[in-house]
Amino acid sequence: MTDIKPAVDKLAALAQETRLRIFRLLVEAGEEGLNATAIAGALDLAPATLSFHVAHLARAGLVNSRQESRFIFYSANYAAMDDLIAFLAENCCLGVACLPKTAAVNSTGKRRRLVRKAI
Amino acid sequence: MTDIKPAVDKLAALAQETRLRIFRLLVEAGEEGLNATAIAGALDLAPATLSFHVAHLARAGLVNSRQESRFIFYSANYAAMDDLIAFLAENCCLGVACLPKTAAVNSTGKRRRLVRKAI
């Protein structure tokens, strides 16, 4: 039996308007991500509020962070989102029958750049 | 700009273990669905608790209901789940790059039957 808790955690992380906006912003920002102040500025959030939400996303594994000088950059974890989508498709649709629209989704070129991690 | 509220509502509906279990049970049950008592029995839930959660799922558009004699049958709304998956793929992955695992998902034959709605 598939363990549903990681999926529940991810869903809960995304099931809040502010957090979903943060995540979408990070997806658009690409691999380099954005630092906390930039995110807060773009979405008009108090620092403490941003910190709270971004920590929630990180706990669920949906965002990564890296320190760069005195900034902390957050970036979307695409693999984690892929896991979630795969879970929903497998467990909550049972396969291809539920995916007509999803199949129609193609690269829109909106993501800024795609850098493969060094092996 | 895509309106994210319907997506947030669906995510919130699924972001709770009991509700996700209910939804998965209904997906497995297929088009005919299950009545409230059957769901409550399968998942060991108090009637009021089941009612609360299934209403939440229905509000988000993820389940349909139909009265049949003195039973109310609930069934998964596959199209709504497809919409959600499409939203996540489009807005939270920006296309095909995030879908390697999803692409690998194929019909597993677990859904009991697939009845096309009359045109």
Place this chain on the structure above:
DNA sequence: TTAATAATTCCGTAATAATGGAAATATAAG
């Protein structure tokens, strides 16, 4: 009708989540 079954609503309680000001903790720049 009356009794039985199915499901919901009502309601109080307990738990969890969201918000943001203020203080604390880095890190870097002057």
Place this chain on the structure above:
DNA sequence: CTTATATTTCCATTATTACGGAATTATTAA
């Protein structure tokens, strides 16, 4: 060393969610 900037943690407040017993509504069967 001192100041400025970036971010987090602490804390109190308010709002929302989950739970389930008991009462209520609806539908069918006797």
